[in-house]
Amino acid sequence: MRLYAVVAAGGFRRYATYRMATAAGVFTNTVFGFIMAYTYTALWDERPQLGGYDLSQALTYVWLGQALLMTCAMMGGGFEDELMERIRTGDIAIDLYRPADLQMWWLSGDLGRAAFHLMGRGIVPMALGALAFDLALPSSPLTWLAFLVSVALGVVVSFAVRFLVALSAFWLMDGAGVMQICWLAGLFFSGMLLPLNLFPGTLGEVARALPWSSLLQVPADVFLGKRTGWGLVQAYAFQGGWALALLAAGRALQTAATRRVVVQGG
């Protein structure tokens, strides 16, 4: 396990190396946060209590989205580009002869990255949002804790989806198309554009049942106190279930990939 701890620490620090990139990212998140906050204000003025949120909760949702955008890699931006590139160029050969498990290796690195993004890209936009708007921040430390657990589960689900996408490169050689579909799906079905609670009927039900809702919708609801007691257990079970199922699928694909592996290049 100490190996994976070192990998996670490395994942954290490699992102921490690029300070200017982090500062620029924080700036972008903040600008988009403001744009979306004003859009939501207009929307909620017309339709108060939309999706069961009041205005302050809706604004909190916006800033949570900005804080978690990178943490849960809703639009990608984690390890998957690198892993695909390694498969495409054949560098994956190096990963395969190491006495370490491929999935655990990349999961650890991605958890390290997520931890950095939560601190580096999450806290500042959230704090600025809280200064500029009246946000519904939880008063109980337990809610904060419950939220962090939910975010961690969201990161694992996000990892598991991207791992599947990245491994498709073993068969497709160029996974750019699959990756773009994944970004779009992540952007919409995580609830990044609009909370999934807003969508009525079957679309809403399907959207809320897909794994991507673990990335933002579920943690946000935990944060806003919509999921407590038994509801919280159900939320965790939903996220944990998807995490396990997708990790298992990733493992199966990994086994198939390494069996038929055609390591590219000399």
Added chain:
Amino acid sequence: MDLAEGDFMDFIELDDVEKVFDVRRKTGRLRRGKHQVRAVDGISFRVARGEMVGYIGPNGAGKSTTIKMLTGILTPSGGRLRVAGIDPSRERTRLAKRIGVVFGQRTTLWWDLPLKDSYRLVHRMYRIPDKRFRENLDRCVELLDLAELLEVPVRQLSLGQRMRGDIAAALLHDPEVLYLDEPTIGLDVISKAKVRDFLRDLNTERATTVLLTTHDLTDIEQLCKRVMVIDHGRLMYDGALAGLHEVGESERTLVVDLECELPPIVLDSARTVKVEGPRQWLAFPASQSAAPLVAALADAYPLVDLSVREPDIEAVIAKMYAERPGM
């Protein structure tokens, strides 16, 4: 005990190993034909513990495929393969602790992080005891000149520095065998010399078995007593480096400077291969002494200067490839 047995037995054993790839290729507008590429076509050899062997061949000859099978990344299509008594593809993880690999064109180091972070990772990955890790690292740092590079992110290292960093990373867990896939590719003369010195010491002091693939024949000349030549997936030569000359019927060259321009020199024991003004090149078998030839020349021609050039292994090997029947 199989360890004691392994000490005396051949460390690497290949018996009639094959690797066949199915390659799909477009044959018609929509049709796709499958055809087979025999990357390794029945290779057998033994490498004893502590040997340092050069493994050479042109691009696509099957060198890297062999190395990948030896590490367990690829499964042989046929034949038997053992490293330290272990079947690599079945017990890849167990074997990984006993082997070190350096791919010259790829890096195992963490691109964005300081060099020492990669070593910390190796420490945990191979579960190296702390004391041994420190000793090995200190030794590598000293011999490979890494002291000033430990804090530098890998992306900022030069190619030669990165290569030395990679070699150190492959050795921290005291592997019994080291596979080097073109370890000097792209390095300048000084870096090459450093890497070679280090490998020579490693082999003599620790008796690490080394299998070296390279395009740079100087690597082989300076490091390996034994060389294996592979082409089209088959072993074409396996033996002492010196023996290559006989197999390839190599020739030495006598470069002669005459007082003036003359027609090509005619002698029984040599043939003139090139004439450029007053300078002429004469080829004669490598097994033959140059002395009688020089004496004969001095009698018949107005000599100013002369020099003997040893045969170029590269040329010898190129000749071997060219002479292979049925290509």
